[in-house]
Amino acid sequence: MTEGRASSDQPVHGPAAARRSMLLWDLPTRIVHWLIALLAPFSWWSASHDHLPWHRLSGYTVLGLLVFRLIWGFAGGGGARFAGFLRGPREVLAYLRGRRAAFLGHNPLGGWSVAAMLAALVLQVGLGLFSVDEDGLEAGPLARFVTFAAGRAIARIHHLTFWLLVGLVALHLAAIGFYELRGARITLPMITGRALLAEGSSPPRPARLASFLLAAAVALAVAWFVAHGLRLRPGTAI
Amino acid sequence: MASLNVRSAAGGLALALLAAGALAAGLSGAAGAKDRQAHMKALGAAAKALGEQMHAGAPDKAAVKLQSDRIEAAAKALPTWFPPGSGPESGVKTRALPAIWRDAPGFAAAGQRFAQQAAKLGAAADAGDLAAVGGQMSAVGGACKGCHDKFRGPETK
Numbered sequence: 001m002t003e004g005r006a007s008s009d010q011p012v013h014g015p016a017a018a019r020r021s022m023l024l025w026d027l028p029t030r031i032v033h034w035l036i037a038l039l040a041p042f043s044w045w046s047a048s049h050d051h052l053p054w055h056r057l058s059g060y061t062v063l064g065l066l067v068f069r070l071i072w073g074f075a076g077g078g079g080a081r082f083a084g085f086l087r088g089p090r091e092v093l094a095y096l097r098g099r100r101a102a103f104l105g106h107n108p109l110g111g112w113s114v115a116a117m118l119a120a121l122v123l124q125v126g127l128g129l130f131s132v133d134e135d136g137l138e139a140g141p142l143a144r145f146v147t148f149a150a151g152r153a154i155a156r157i158h159h160l161t162f163w164l165l166v167g168l169v170a171l172h173l174a175a176i177g178f179y180e181l182r183g184a185r186i187t188l189p190m191i192t193g194r195a196l197l198a199e200g201s202s203p204p205r206p207a208r209l210a211s212f213l214l215a216a217a218v219a220l221a222v223a224w225f226v227a228h229g230l231r232l233r234p235g236t237a238i
Numbered sequence: 239m240a241s242l243n244v245r246s247a248a249g250g251l252a253l254a255l256l257a258a259g260a261l262a263a264g265l266s267g268a269a270g271a272k273d274r275q276a277h278m279k280a281l282g283a284a285a286k287a288l289g290e291q292m293h294a295g296a297p298d299k300a301a302v303k304l305q306s307d308r309i310e311a312a313a314k315a316l317p318t319w320f321p322p323g324s325g326p327e328s329g330v331k332t333r334a335l336p337a338i339w340r341d342a343p344g345f346a347a348a349g350q351r352f353a354q355q356a357a358k359l360g361a362a363a364d365a366g367d368l369a370a371v372g373g374q375m376s377a378v379g380g381a382c383k384g385c386h387d388k389f390r391g392p393e394t395k
Contacts (some may be wrong), residue, residue, distance in 0.1 A: 148283035148286050201351070231294065233294070235294045235297070
């Protein structure tokens with residue numbers, strides 16, 4: 001392992017060649033990350049303290065963030081693109097066997113853990129949309145498409161998949177702690193966006209403003225439409 | 239005095255009747271618990287359907303009346319859903335707490351509150367007053383919760 005400790009900027013994985021500080025995580029990516037980090041615990045808290053309207057609002061916001069993130073994974077800045085950090089089985093195995101190639105942003109394991117967390121969030125939100133509480137008084141906005149019994153069953157699954165998310169987040173925090181203790185500064189770059197990237201490597205290409213505006217518009221529209229039960233003649237949000 | 243054989247037969251018959259009665263009570267307790275659970279699920283389905291109407295852009299007044307009437311009818315019938323022996327002692331996995339039978343006046347009062355709010359809901363729906371129905375739904379929900387908080391146990395795993 002040859003990570004150096006720079007006194008100023010934060011080193012990431014890779015050989016200790018000369019490094020330059022570059023923008024790795026663009027602002028939308030960082031905002032999505034930290035908002036989800038706040039909203040996921042808030043969703044848990046609001047549900048367990050019987051504040052279902054807050055719980056739904058939190059869920060709709062996470063839904064919008066997820067829609068945005070999924071689009072951004074194809075249209076966003078280089079650091080956010082799935083093609084940039086989802087690597088094939090050979091690279092993952094090589095990383096596990098200790099071969100430390102230089103790479104931009106997530107290491108091969110980290111990249112797939114991001115995918116796993118996003119998938120678990122999509123699952124959790126998706127199930128919540130169809131959930132019905134035990135008295136039929138509170139329900140997700142799309143529960144009108146399922147029976148009371150089905151909505152109850154979905155709610156029970158929604159309670160179970162919560163633990164999958166907890167497990168993945170626990171792993172995520174443990175891994176970050178592990179890397180930080182070994183000198184890889186990865187938390188601060190997710191706040192500032194900047195990381196030391198090896199000299200000679202090109203910084204990730206920034207996204208176009210038009211891409212951001214389009215992705216944000218789609219995310220807002222989807223969240224709004226879902227919150228209103230996908231009704232062509234919407235009444236009140238649920 | 240009857241002969242020994244007749245007395246034995248009478249005693250045996252009495253025991254058999256007693257056992258049959260206990261068995262029947264146990265069975266009817268279980269049946270009572272299962273019936274109640276079916277009623278409660280139907281009530282939940284009506285609450286769900288009513289809520290969906292109230293969130294719609296153009297609520298269907300007939301559907302609102304149908305579900306409100308169901309809730310009102312259920313509230314009236316609710317006291318009959320708790321026959322003695324239909325609690326946890328019935329052997330059925332039920333969340334009905336023994337307090338229902340131990341604190342009969344308290345339970346009856348909670349049931350009365352539900353019936354009152356449900357009757358107002360029914361009246362609002364009959365009058366076609368959707369705003370009143372919406373307002374009454376929270377009152378009904380509060381009555382549901384008022385009873386459940388005291389007389390329904392936590393979800394059994």
